[in-house]
Amino acid sequence: MGKIFQKPEALADRITHYCPGCTHGVAHRLVAEVIDELGIRGKTVGIAPVGCAVMMYDYFTFDFQEAAHGRAPAVATGLKRVRPDLTVFTYQGDGDLASIGMGEIVHAANRGEKFTVIFINNAVYGMTGGQMAPTTMPDQRTTTSPFGRKVLDTGMPIKVSEMLAALQTPAYIARQTLLNPKYINKAKKAIKKAFTYQIENTCFSFVELVSTCPTNWGMTPLEAIKWAEEKMLPYYSLGVFKTPEDEESAKKTSSTKNG
Amino acid sequence: MGKVLMKGNEAIGEAAIRAGCLNYFAYPITPQSEVAEYLSRRLPEEGGVFLQGESEVAVSYMILGAAAGGERVFTTSSSPGISLMSEGISYITAAQCPAVFVNIMRGGPGLGGILPSQADYMQSVKGGGHGDYKLLVMAPASVQEAVEMMMGAFALAEKYRNPVMILGDGLIGQMMEPVEFPDALKAEPTNKDAWATNGMSTRNSNQRNLVKTLYLNPEELNSHNLRLKAKYEQMQREEVRYEAYNVDEDYRVLIVSYGTMSRVCSTAIDSLKDQGHEVGMIRPQTLFPFPNTAIYDAAGKQGCRAVLCVEMCMGQMVEDVERSVAGLLPVHWYGKCGGEVPTPEEVIEEVQKLMD
Numbered sequence: 040m041g042k043i044f045q046k047p048e049a050l051a052d053r054i055t056h057y058c059p060g061c062t063h064g065v066a067h068r069l070v071a072e073v074i075d076e077l078g079i080r081g082k083t084v085g086i087a088p089v090g091c092a093v094m095m096y097d098y099f100t101f102d103f104q105e106a107a108h109g110r111a112p113a114v115a116t117g118l119k120r121v122r123p124d125l126t127v128f129t130y131q132g133d134g135d136l137a138s139i140g141m142g143e144i145v146h147a148a149n150r151g152e153k154f155t156v157i158f159i160n161n162a163v164y165g166m167t168g169g170q171m172a173p174t175t176m177p178d179q180r181t182t183t184s185p186f187g188r189k190v191l192d193t194g195m196p197i198k199v200s201e202m203l204a205a206l207q208t209p210a211y212i213a214r215q216t217l218l219n220p221k222y223i224n225k226a227k228k229a230i231k232k233a234f235t236y237q238i239e240n241t242c243f244s245f246v247e248l249v250s251t252c253p254t255n256w257g258m259t260p261l262e263a264i265k266w267a268e269e270k271m272l273p274y275y276s277l278g279v280f281k282t283p284e285d286e287e288s289a290k291k292t293s294s295t296k297n298g
Numbered sequence: 299m300g301k302v303l304m305k306g307n308e309a310i311g312e313a314a315i316r317a318g319c320l321n322y323f324a325y326p327i328t329p330q331s332e333v334a335e336y337l338s339r340r341l342p343e344e345g346g347v348f349l350q351g352e353s354e355v356a357v358s359y360m361i362l363g364a365a366a367g368g369e370r371v372f373t374t375s376s377s378p379g380i381s382l383m384s385e386g387i388s389y390i391t392a393a394q395c396p397a398v399f400v401n402i403m404r405g406g407p408g409l410g411g412i413l414p415s416q417a418d419y420m421q422s423v424k425g426g427g428h429g430d431y432k433l434l435v436m437a438p439a440s441v442q443e444a445v446e447m448m449m450g451a452f453a454l455a456e457k458y459r460n461p462v463m464i465l466g467d468g469l470i471g472q473m474m475e476p477v478e479f480p481d482a483l484k485a486e487p488t489n490k491d492a493w494a495t496n497g498m499s500t501r502n503s504n505q506r507n508l509v510k511t512l513y514l515n516p517e518e519l520n521s522h523n524l525r526l527k528a529k530y531e532q533m534q535r536e537e538v539r540y541e542a543y544n545v546d547e548d549y550r551v552l553i554v555s556y557g558t559m560s561r562v563c564s565t566a567i568d569s570l571k572d573q574g575h576e577v578g579m580i581r582p583q584t585l586f587p588f589p590n591t592a593i594y595d596a597a598g599k600q601g602c603r604a605v606l607c608v609e610m611c612m613g614q615m616v617e618d619v620e621r622s623v624a625g626l627l628p629v630h631w632y633g634k635c636g637g638e639v640p641t642p643e644e645v646i647e648e649v650q651k652l653m654d
Contacts, residue, residue: 080498081497081498081499082497082498082499082500083497084367084495084496084497086363087510093512094512096508096510099506100506101497101498101506102495102496102497102498102506102507102508103495103506103508103509103510104362104363104366104367104393104495104508104509104510105393105508105509105510105511105512106359106362107359107385107386107389110355110356110359110386113351113355113356113357113358113359113360113363114359114360114362114363114366115363116349116351116356116360116363117323117359117360117361117362117363117364117365117367117371118363118364118366118367118495119363120321120323120347120349120360120364121321121347121364121367121369121371122367122369122496122497124497125367125496125497125500142352142353142355142356143352143356143359146351146352146356
C-alpha cells in the first residue's frame, strides 16, 4: 500500500518561523498541495510580500521573487505579461494588500491580470508588531489603537473581496477561512479553482482567507479561532463573490451575503 | 537602412526594439509621453509587450518582475516620475536585475516645469532611492547618441546585472534629428538561467531560483553590499566614456558640460576660436562612472587657469568636477534651470570673465 498522506513536493522540508496557532502554515500547505495536484511546480513563480510571510520562499521548492511592501501585484504583472506561460501568484497580508498596496491590487484586478492572489486577512499588521490594519475590526485593540479601533476616526474595516468584485472586469473572487477542517477544505477548493482559472488563461483570481494572529491579538490559538468566528466571520462573510462565468448571479450572491 | 528623421522620444523607443527589447511598461509624463505613444503602436506589431501602468511606482515594480523573470525590459519617464520609481530602482539594484530606465529631464523641484533641465544629476548619479547603490548613467548629446546609448544599454545592464539609466534633457526627447540604427549595436541577450525566476521547467532544472533583497543577517548584508560595490568599481574601470573637444590647443579655460548643454558650449568654443581664444571641453558621456582622470588631465594642462562647469541646473555636477580637478584649479559654474537653455553668447560671456 502506498502513502496516502505526505508532505507536498512543492513544500520545503523546513520548520517555519510562524507563531503557534498562526494560520500561515495551513495556507502555505494548501497552496503547495494545489500546485502539486495541478502539476505546475516547474512553471510556477511565487511573489512574496512584506509582512510575516516575507520569507515564505524558504518554505517552498519553486522559483520565488520578493516584492516591496504592497507592490506584489505590480511585480506579478511585470512577470506574467512577459512570461504568460508561467503560473504566477502573490501571497499578501492585509497591511500589504489593503493599505500600502491598495492601488496595485485594484488596478491589477481591473486589468484582469492572469495571476492569482492569496490574501491573508487577520485584521492586524503581524510582522511589525500588531498595529491597526485597514481590516481591523471596530473596537479591536491593537498597538496603534490601544483603546480599540474608533470608526469615527479611522473608518470601517475594508471588505476587499466585495470591493474587487464590484469592478466590472471578469474575475474569480472568493473569501474562505482556515478556522477549522471543514472551512480548510473549502479554502483549498477555492485556491485550486483560482489557480485553474489562471492556467486556463481565463481571468484574475483572488482568494481571501480569514486568518488568525493569536500573538498580536493577545490570545491563545483556541481563543483566537473563537474570536475570529464570533467577530470576523459575521462581517467578512464567506463565499464566492464573482466568477467569470456568471457575472449577474455572482453579483447577487455578493449582495445577499453582504446584506 | 539609411538615416531617417525622428523625434528623440520616438527614436529612443525604436532603438530599444532594434536592440531586441520588446517589453515596455510606463506611465505618461511630459516631456516623454511620445515614447509610450510610439511603442503602444510599434510593440504589438513586433509581438512585444506594451503596458501602461497605474503609476510610476507600480511601473518600477513591473520592471522588477519582468527583469527578475529574465526578460529584457525598459521604461521611460521624466523627473517627478523617476522620483516615484526610485523606490523600485533601489530594489532592482539590490535584486541585481538588468533593466534600462530613461529619464527625459524636466525642471524641478516639485512639479517644476515641463521644459528641458539637467536637475536630476544628483538623483541619477548619487542614488535617488535608499541604500548603497549606483546606476550606470549615460548622457546623450544628440538623438543619434541617444539611439546608440539605448541600443548598447541592454548588454551593459546584463553585463553588470544592474539598471542602466539614459539621462537626457527634455530637448533630447523633443527635437527631431536624422538618425540611423546600427545593427552592430544589437547584442544577443545573455543566458540568465543561473539566477532568473523563469520557472524551473524553462531551464530544465530541479534547483529553484530566488530573487530577493532581504538580508537580515548583518554579515550577509555586508557581503551583499560588497558584491554590489565591486560591480560599481568595475564600472569605474571599464565603462568611463567621454568626448574631449578642442583639447589639443593651448586653452586657458576648460569647460565641463554634458547633454544638450555641451552642444551649446561647443558652438561657443568655435566662436571663441574665431576670435583667437582657445577653450577646451570634456563632455562626460557617462555620468557614473565619471571621467575623473580625463578632467584632471585636461585641467592640469599647462596654461589652463580655470574650469567652468556649465549645466541646466544649479551646479549639481560641480562637486564631481571639483573632486576630479583635486584642487589644481578653481571650478566655476554657470547655468540656468528654469527651462531656458543658455545661449552660446551667454556661455562666451562667462568664459571671457575667466580669460581676464
